[in-house]
Amino acid sequence: MSHPEELRRELTDGARGLLARGMITNDEWLELCDLVTGSYSFAIEQRAAELFHPASAYVVLDQSGQQAGKGSRGILAFDAAKDAPLQVKYGEGGTLQAFTGPAFNYLSGSIQGLVLTMENGRRFTLVEVGRYLRGGEYVEAITDPDGFRLLLDMIEVAHEAGNVARARHLERRAEVSPFRVCPSCRANFATQYDCAQCTGLGFIRVTV
Incomplete structure (x- = not known):
């Protein structure tokens, strides 16, 4: 969720409009407000933790x-x-x-x-x-661009082979790195090499 504050305002205003038109009761209005507040809190926690990871x-x-x-x-x-x-x-x-x-x-x-x-x-x-992964396994961060590129290729091979469990494990492994898949081309072979954001790498550096 890119803009949780804006979404919270829109949802709250929408619920207030339903209340004003008599389409929901006061109790339903309060329930909707609780749902919006809960969703907002979860969204900003997720956003805050996007880079910092407690494990x-x-x-x-x-x-x-x-x-x-x-x-x-x-x-x-x-x-x-x-x-x-x-x-x-x-x-x-x-x-x-x-x-x-x-x-x-x-x-x-x-x-x-x-x-x-x-x-x-x-x-x-x-x-x-x-980082400590699920199950307590500790893995070192992948700081080498060539190593990260190899890992992306391994993830693609796992997906093509239908090995969902291995693909998910490798994807969690790829998160322990200063690199992320390019948000513009998504490392797609058809568009990657002409991508201006990642200059053809398929990934970008997001941290030091």
Whole structure:
């Protein structure tokens, strides 16, 4: 869902119009509002988590590009002893926020994409280095473009062979990477090589 705020307004206005015309009761209006709110909350959580993944391992880089810490399963630990560890979780409005303190209940920063911005203005970049897949399997991130291209080819072969389980496993594996399938050509052979967005690769880099 690209624009959850706009969709929420449209659905709420539509439900309000039905109520005004007497097509639904007050109770039905409230039920519709609950459904819209629930859908909106889910959508923004999904959007916030599009890049950050709680099951991933990260290297934390400061603004100079130097390693400042590491992260795993939603906990970020800094190398400097003066910097307390952070827990990344959803805060108000479904946005990803970083909390500190003994019970991780003190707001300390927020995350957009893979950039952590602290309340004091300090900024850090999270670089995914691995992820725990379903079943507990840990895999390292695929950072080599040729390796990612090979994985896309393996996914296509699995689909053509009708091996849905293997294709899905490989697709989850492909998510552990700074690359994503090009949204313009979708790595389609017929259009890929003339695609301006990915310059014929079939995929683009979305993170550092």
